[in-house]
Amino acid sequence: MEWDDLLRKYLGEFGRFQKSTALLAILVGPTFAMSLVAMTFLAATPEHRCRVLGNSSSAGHRYRTEGYNTSVPAETIGYDDWKQSSCWMYKESNGTTTPKNETTACTYGWEYDRTIYQNTIVTEYDLVCWRSWLKGLGQSTYMAGTSLGGIFFGTLSDRFGRRPTIVLCLLLHVALSTGASFASDYASFIVLRALDGAAAHGAYYTSFVLAIEVVGPSKRNGVGMAIVLGYVHGYFMLCLLAYFLRTWRKLQLAQGLIMIPFVCYWWVLPESPRWLISNKRVKSARDALQRAARVNGVTIPDDVYTSLLTKSAESKEETTKFTMIDLLRTPRMRKITLLMCFAWMAVAGVYYGLILGMTDLAGDPYVNFALGAALELGLAAVGWAAMERWGRKPVTVGSALLAGIGCLASAGTTGHPTVSRNFALLGRVLIGVNFICFSAYSPDMFPTVVRGMGMGAVTAFSRVGTILAPFVTLLGDVWLPLPMLTFGVVSCAGGLAVYLVPETLGLPLPETIEDVENSGRQPQRKDNDKSESYTNPWPKRDPFRHVKRVVVCYQIARDGDYFSSILVP
Structure with a gap:
């Protein structure tokens, strides 16, 4: 019996156990969001x-x-x-x-x-004029920290478990965030912030993986979107704190102190039963399943435990200790990993770069920041609804391509500032949709045995994009349209990369690398099979399917029924 079959038939896809675990994961998101964008106020540059x-x-x-x-x-x-x-x-x-x-x-x-600002990092250390590059260095160093943290803590979570990794990251987050508020010089501040970024990033994405692993296939999209919505709420929390705390040391200290209640996660956060099963922790897996069944008010027959755990014990692959090399060792896993790394680098770089380009808007900075957060919150809801209706890949690919077109249009209309600004705003809105959708899409790409490492790797590459984004915006000094032209091309390239990975909506998560290698992720049932399980959850696709589709679409369009051509499967 597979894990998803156990959820559907016995434990439940979204019982009290899954809801409580998802809630604990959702609460971690705002803390990472606050840390990620805190430099907006910590390092604000007044006149x-x-x-x-x-x-x-x-x-x-x-x-x-x-x-x-x-x-x-x-x-x-x-x-x-x-x-x-x-x-x-x-x-x-x-x-x-x-x-x-x-x-x-x-x-x-x-x-x-x-x-507006009583005291910021910029005013305390005079990070203006020819010293302004030091301000950018602080943010780039933080992003580098999140990149390394994604790799390190992702590997740690796959080796030692989701729960201990999350708790360790939260404890480090409290200590480092608080310590940064007492930094005696700018160098120590950016070092502490970089380490804090690594810990905050590790806590957030490991929590994301934990929540996705415990819920059923039909609920993964909703839980992923809920975590993203929780993340965006961190923007509102930061804005509120920054409004009342106008000195950077108080604001940084508040970010650390607000994390103290998360220490209780050591006692209340469960381990992922799916991870325990995949790593042959038979006794711990049985205990975790019994606890989940007790919380959900259901009973799991003994033969189900025996079937599920025996299969895990007999699996040679699941007894192996995996490393980052395993993401690249086999052909299909390597293809997915490389495509996801590039797509994440493109999406995150464009997303962050366009946000940087919007900071020159007139008006109160606190109001502008809150309005931006509200816009992103609305976009998260739109992305969720669209993915539920049309699937994850069409929405993710479409939003990336349209965002790229918006950026290219902005680059082509720089002679008309108002028109160019409107196209840039369109690109910003659409890349926001893409970023939200991609965050929910990504964990499904990797099997359970390397999911933490896979997410760590792709998000590490995303930080490469965010590190480079501020420097791309400086290309406008060379040629005014160049930044938007670059963002447009990169966004379209990222969308095309996502097009080459499989759809995952409503499908079971892969458990092993062998699952990924066997086939694609298009479900196929036997002709007489009416059950929820599939004989081969990832069947191989016809390699000539795209050619056949083009031919059929051409024939339909030639006959005058072009609209119907988009419905060809």
Whole structure:
């Protein structure tokens, strides 16, 4: 008997045990979201100018004095506007300044507008002008930490279990996030933040895998979307904290303290029965199944335990300790892994890059951030409904291609700023749908024995995209359309990569690498089989199916019934 058969016939696909486990996983999501985007407020850059002797920034710098006007040169903005320079001042001559002298870097440091932010990383360590690259380094280092954390903790979860890995990550998350608030210098801050990113990432994605593994096939999509919705709620939590805590140390400390209740996960979080079975933990698996049955109020016959656990004990592959190499060892598993890694790098890079491009919107930063979170929350619901109706692959591929088209259209209309901005916003909305769908789609691609490692690998590659995204936005200094052109091409390429992986909606999760290698993931029943189980859950597809489909579509279109051609299976 397979695990999914046990869920459907005896334990239940979404009983109290699965609901409580999914809820515990959902609660982890907001903490990772807060940590991931915290630099939006921790490292916010307020308006600034060179400090001029005799002026003070204690009350902000929204004033104009003659001393300031004659000490700092003006810079043009666009075609017909200008402002005082933020990075340059006139050289002094014998203690005085003359506008005709040469300019120099700010001699006495900077003054910052304290109207919105009382204190940020940028204002404390002067990360502006020629030092602004250090701000980007902090975010890139954090993303690098999440990348390494995905690989390390993904491997750890496959080797030692989902539960101990999640608890370890949460404990590290509390300690490192709190410690970062007491950092004495910027270098120690970014190191602690990078380690915190690794722990937060490990907790989130291992929780995601745990929740997906305990629920039945018909509920996986809903649970995956619920976790994504919980993740997006972290944006609202961060915005609320940042609104009331206007100094970066208090905000960073609050992120650590809010994690303390998660220590109780050591006592309340269950281990994945599916993982125990796949790793030949027969006694622990039986205990976990009995506990789940007791919570769900059902009884599992002894012969079912015997059938399920005996098959696990007799499986040679499931007794093997797997490594990252196993993701690339066999042909089909290698193909899926490489395609997923590329697609994740493309999607995450475009998603993050377009978000960075939206930060120059006018208005209150807290209101803008909350509105963006609300938009993404709505997109998550749209993505969920679309995947339930049309499947995961069509929605994921379609949204990536349309997002790419939006970006390319934006690049082609840079001469009309309003039109270009609207196309860019369209791309941002559609890549958000794609990112949400892909997050729910990805765990289904990997078998249970290497699912944690697989998710760790693909999300590690996603961080490569997010590390590169800020530098792609700088290409606009070379040629204005180049960033959007790059994002458009990459988004379309990511969509095509997803097209080459199998559909998974409503299908049983693969248990072993052998399941992946045997065939594709298109379910096939015997002609006289009316049951829920399949003789071969992943049958091989006709290699000429796409050619046949094109021929049939052409014939139908030639006969004038083009609309019907899209219904050809």
